[in-house]
Amino acid sequence: MKTEPMKIHYLCPHCRSYLRVWNNIIFTVKSEKGKRQGLILLNPELGNYTYISHPSLKFIEGEKVEFYCPVCFSNLAAKQINENLVKIIMIDEQSHEYDIYFSNIAGQRTTFKIANDNIIERHGKHSSSYVNYFMSKLRENLRE
Numbered sequence: 001m002k003t004e005p006m007k008i009h010y011l012c013p014h015c016r017s018y019l020r021v022w023n024n025i026i027f028t029v030k031s032e033k034g035k036r037q038g039l040i041l042l043n044p045e046l047g048n049y050t051y052i053s054h055p056s057l058k059f060i061e062g063e064k065v066e067f068y069c070p071v072c073f074s075n076l077a078a079k080q081i082n083e084n085l086v087k088i089i090m091i092d093e094q095s096h097e098y099d100i101y102f103s104n105i106a107g108q109r110t111t112f113k114i115a116n117d118n119i120i121e122r123h124g125k126h127s128s129s130y131v132n133y134f135m136s137k138l139r140e141n142l143r144e
Helices: 128-143
Strands: 009-011 024-031 037-042 051-053 065-068 085-091 097-103 111-115 118-123
Touching: none
Parallel strands: none
Antiparallel strands: 009 085, 024 037, 024 065, 037 051, 085 097, 097 111, 111 118
């Protein structure tokens, strides 16, 4: 799926500010231990794990990275599903809204696109390790 600039929007689930500027989704990030922090720009194409950051902002494979909204500074961890996932909102060309979850573990390739508590798409070689846990948490949330 090739995304065209500004046809798909990404928003913070807390303040609903736009996170996408041209062909990047912008976050403030911090290493789990707080030793490294800065801005990171993710590719908006689901399943594309390329990113841009300052050369000094490198994370060790397997290291947990905290993602924050650069506008309201809310932590974007999806703790209600799994503490190793980040949640943002995607609005597509037809104005349909989806929850997007991706891994906050450096080097882990996992992305889910969710609508009405159903997995619409999943990407990444590590996504299968989250499917059962992810679905059980969604069902649990539906019962609450």
